[in-house]
C-alpha cells in the first residue's frame with residue numbers, strides 16, 4: 567500500500583548534528599514529496615566558489631555563519647515549499663531559529679552518538695571536528711546543542727536503517743504534526 571503523503575504549506579527545515587542524515591534523507595524526502603531540495607552548505611559553496619573547509623580556513627567561522635544566515639534567509643523568503651538541509655550550526659543561532667519559526671517547520675533528525683561518530687569519522691570535511699579529538703568534540707557539541715535541537719517542531723529518531731524506511735518515518739511524523747496543528751487551530 568502506498569504511504570499517505572503530507573501537503574506542505576511551508577518548507578521543512580532539517581536540523582541536527584553533523585552526520586545525522588539531513589542531506590541524504592532530505593534529498594530522498596524531497597523526491598517523494600515532489601518538492602525542490604536544497605542543502606544550505608552546498609548553496610554557500612556554490613556562491614562562494616570554495617568548500618566549507620576552505621571558507622573556515624580563509625575567512626574564519628564568523629564569515630561562514632553570516633553566509634549561512636544569508637542563505638537561510640533567502641530560502642525562507644521563497645513562496646514554494648522546499649526541503650532544506652541545514653548545517654549542524656544553523657538552528658543553534660537564535661537569529662536563524664527565529665526565521666525558521668516564522669516561515670517553516672523544523673524537524674530534528676536525532677541519531678545515537680555511536681552512529682554519528684562512526685559516520686563523521688569517515689570524513690575530514692567538517693572543520694569543527696578537525697580541531698582535536700573527533701569523539702570528544704562531538705560529545706561536547708551534543709551536550710551544547712541537544713537542548714536547542716529539542717526546540718524543533720518535530721523530532722524523529724533514526725538509526726542505521728535503510729534510507730527508504732527512515733524517509734517513511736519522517737513522512738509519518740510530518741503528517742502527525744500537520745494533524746495536530748489543524749486540531750489546535
Ligand code: S3P
Nearest residue numbers: 583584585607653654655692693
Ligand atoms: C557545522 C556542520 C556542517 C557545516 C560546518 C559547520 C556545524 O554541516 O555546516 O562544518 O556547526 O555543526 P553538516 O551538519 O551538514 O555536517
